[in-house]
Amino acid sequence: MNKNKTILLVEDERIAFNTILETLEFFGYQCYGVETLKEALEIIKKVPFDLILADYMLPDGTCFELLNAVKKFRFNLPFVVITAAENQKIIHEAMQKGASDFLKKPFNLKNLPVIIERNFERLRIEQKRNSPQKATVLFKTIKALIAALEAKDPYTSGHSLRVARHARMMALALDLSEEEQFTLELAAILHDIGKIGMPDHILNKASHLHELEYRIAKEHPVVGSNIVGKIDELKEVAAIIRHHHERFDGRGYPDGLQGKVIPKLARILAIVDAYESIVSRRVYKDAKSPEEALNEIKKYAGSQFDPDLVQIFNSVMHSEMASQKMRLKIEDFTDMSDSSSI
Ligand SMILES: [Fe+2]
Incomplete structure (x- = not known):
């Protein structure tokens, strides 16, 4: 069944080398085995492997050199590092360098195909997520969901897109990975989609909500998160949506997570969502100025919001406001020069 999968084993211990190779072949994988880094660096240029299984310590270097080399041209190739059980540092470093999995010695050979297959499965999910056609369908579905919510609640019209815009600015300032940026932006666009199930009289109520109404709104x-989580590719996005009303001091909802236990992207979303709500007019309140909104956010740094992220948001927004003023001045100047030429 695995005849079409080719695996490279890089292992210099003779007994381990033989038993792993035999096991892999027994389960039907096509295998190549080499004992040194040098041989491995050569063979990866020639054979299109589907997975590499490499011992950390090789006679002429570590497998991280192989990992670096292979990532340059096969960035998503599953790479499993074999290491001694107690070496957490190596495991951590392997993950940071882009290894997809690790195998602690000694291991049960029966588990080998399970580990191999879970890496192939991860890759399949990743590729599904990255398929451009699927992404287009996903975006269209998301737009339809947002349109449905905005039809129900005209006061939040455009809110999610403005939140997404600020979220993107934070993602850039924090130098988040592309994957995280994508997750944050989608979570920002979809964060209030759960309001679609809220009764209109609660959603559009001008006065304060009664206890029961408030409890419903807080759901x-x-x-x-349950709606979005139905889409496999959006499981991470669903987690961020679930936690966008958690508070840094643990008094938020739904789970009362505290501090850095709250996913980072949810902590970012909490800030940009609050800011956008403060500067927008709602059925129950008037809009405030950007400066007032920033002061309010700062007031709740450490209690409602992550103080480190508030600081970054503050500087992001100040430079945004400065560039906006600059744009206005340039527009004024352009207008003047236009009129003088008439
Ligand atoms: Fe919300």
């Missing part, structure tokens, strides 16, 4: 992160 929207869980409802939204």
